[in-house]
Amino acid sequence: MDGNGRWAKQRGLDRIAGHREGAESVRAIVRASREIGIKYLTLYALSIENWQRPKIEIRALMALLGRFLKSELDEMLSNGIRLNVIGRIEDLPKGIKRRLKQAMDQTAHNRDMVLNLSLSYGGRDEIVDAAKRISLRVKEGALTPEEITPEIFSAFLYTHGMPDPDLLIRTSGEFRVSNFLLWQIAYAELYFTTTFWPDFRREQLLAAIEDFQQRERRFGMTGEQVAFARKE
Ligand code: FPP
Secondary structure, three states: OOOHHHHHHHOOOOHHHHHHHHHHHHHHHHHHHHHHOOOEEEEEOOEOHHHHOOHHHHHHHHHHHHHHHHHHHHHHHHOOEEEEEEOOHHHOOHHHHHHHHHHHHHHOOOOOEEEEEEOOEOHHHHHHHHHHHHHHHHHHOOOOHHHOOHHHHHOOOOOOOOOOOOEEEEOOOOOOOOOOOOOOOOOOEEEEOOOOHHHOOHHHHHHHHHHHHOOOOOOOOOHHHHHHHHHO
């Protein structure tokens, strides 16, 4: 969700005004995703590296997150949305952690869509955390090195039990992945747009999905094999 700062700067506003408008895009995109039947939506809200930002900005982001959790809970409950957090949740302020836990508990039985918030998230850190937990299992004798397959490895990631993303969208004209879901995006389609996140709403999401629908996903196979597999 990149470009909040530049969106604000273009309008002579402070960065926090950009994040505030960005939070409105979060609301719009969650709603639109649910309406069109997306099953998993993952939003990169805060990276591990983002903690280095000025304290005032971090505080504003946490306040927006807290407000979002409060204002959207009812909608999540009535729309079958399950909230989940991926990242080092332990790094977050106590009040936010409590609110996240409450929202996750209350929405735990919802089945229509998973809203994954990436908070204090880093793709490499996630992989390292998984490697540590796997080595512990090996040390305990619960797993042998030979048993470690990509599927087993995935089961130790924050996203265990969830499918890999089909589409990765990055806003604001940056052509980078920035440590996001490094393992999971192996076969994701990448979509880059110059639109700043605060301007990324339903219409822009639908345009990204239309673009995605034109792609031929081969997963290493030939186009003919894919066409054949589709007919089967
Ligand atoms: C990146 O834009 C954006 C962030 C680091 C924060 C994203 C947060 C929100 C959209 C609002 C709060 C979140 C929720 C879930 C309610 P940037 O600040 O790096 O933009 P810039 O590159 O233009 O400076």
